[in-house]
Amino acid sequence: MLLEGRPTGLFTSNVELRLNGRSVGVVRARWFSEGMDLELGGHPVRFEKPSWLRSHFVLKDAEGNELGSATLKGFFGLSWAMNLKSGEGSLERAGWFTTGYVLKQGSSITARVHVTGWFTREWQVVADDSLAAEDVLLIGLVYTTIRHRESRRHHQHSG
Secondary structure, rough: EEEEHHHHHHHOOOOOEOOEEEEEEEEEEEOOOOOEEEEEEEEEEEEOOOOOOOOOEEEEEEEOEEEEEEEEHHHHHHHOEEOOOOOEEEEEOOOOOOOOOEEEEOEEEEEEEEOOOOOOOOOEEEEEOOHHHHHHHHHHHHHHHHHHHHHHHHHHHHH
């Protein structure tokens, strides 16, 4: 399964989602929040941070049902505990000199997420068939959050 996130323009935070090459929806970032609103084939979905104190995110459908969640592990948090439809997992940095992450479930790597080039905001999740579409979507949204946080930290230290 391949999920791609492509910005809809140069000066927008909106991202088009493509699942296996087919457009499935749009992600819209919220102002003053790390949450995101999604429109998936006419169905609204929310990616929200229920608490200001913790790095815990929940993916919910229009009725408020939880589709999955992610929590930053540890104080410095280089990995995320993922509660997915397909089971528990850990989203971890793929290596020391890469911006990509891998999803580990047990001893297996079931998904990889990374940017598609050097100077792009496009990203993609490549997952095996054991993961549901909601799981792959959550991986992409958490990766987007990671990239935004890294970008903010970089701009704070360089300014």
